[in-house]
Amino acid sequence: MPTLEATYRELHLPLRRLAFLLTGSRETAEDVVQNAFASAQPRWDGIEAPAAYLRRSVVNLAKDHHRRELRRRRLLRVEPEAVTAIPELDETWALIRRLPSIQRAVVVLHFYEDLPLVEVGRLLGRPASTVRSDLRRALARLRKDLS
């Protein structure tokens, strides 16, 4: 069983990157990851798979963030911004951010985390068939917006 300290050093950055893709906010991503570790700390010895636990925690916290902060999401500017310094990628990122939160989470978990849709469904608490439908709709929307 790795220590909390070691796990933090190993996973803090990848989890922060995942949280950023899910929330679109670097500040919120930092908060989400800190909260994930904070919630894991008191039960650390009982967690069998820390990486999976923390990833699930980040996904849930990001989902909760979307649900509870409608105001902020509403006012979030989603126009292309210079994130990667590559205009085409920045434009695509802006379109991903504009997806409904579930579709966006499916896209991020499938294409960034490389998770099969069954696993994405487990993380999001949705049947695999629904996740497939989410992905299909997201891709259709992105394809249309990019064309």
Next chain:
Amino acid sequence: MTTTRPDDRRDLDQHLRRTLAAVAATVPEQPPVSAQAATKPPRRRWRLLVGVGAAVAAVPLAAAAVVGFGPEHVDRIPPSDPIVSGSLDGERWWIVDGRDVPRCEGHPSGIEVIAEDGNIVGQEWNTVGYFFGEPTAGGCAPRSTNATPDYSYWSDGGQVVGDGMLWVGALHPEVDQVRVAIGGDEPFEAKTFEHEGGTYYAVEVPAGTATFVVDYLVDGEVVVPPPGESAEHVMPPG
């Protein structure tokens, strides 16, 4: 480095992978910190959410609103001296006097909405503030405003409470009636309350509601929403 627009599914998949990897890579390494420090609750600030203007989600929101992630921790729930309180879908909420921010000394503090679920004793506040009028450059409530009655449509907003929504607004002084219709039900007049000389209201929109309408009236006449705003609001999916 250049990239091209995707033409087919495989191209789109690769394009998305490349985009997400490139965006993720912009999140930098940070200097190592101890796990103990990392597991402290995040310290947050007041975040000004006014004047950014984009309108993308299902729920129209306030121009004159702030989300308060105050640096102070929740010391007691229920809060002391609530102006208005209620319970929606099993979750309690309170409206209190807006907190005094040093940089806004001399400005009205407005009101602040506290939902039970997001504010746990010992953790940090997570509240939403409301006031009427265009905020100052520093994000403070204005001492006076030339805003017209239709600005009331910019000074309302909702937050999820339970699986319902608490819809709150700050009113122009000439607005004398807030008419609310939830779903297909008969419209009713929302109760208002005064605070610091301003008039506010709060409406509980039950879980399961698809849409609701909030009209502002002056002398019996409905105020027309400004361009880009609507009196009808769509509840977000649960």
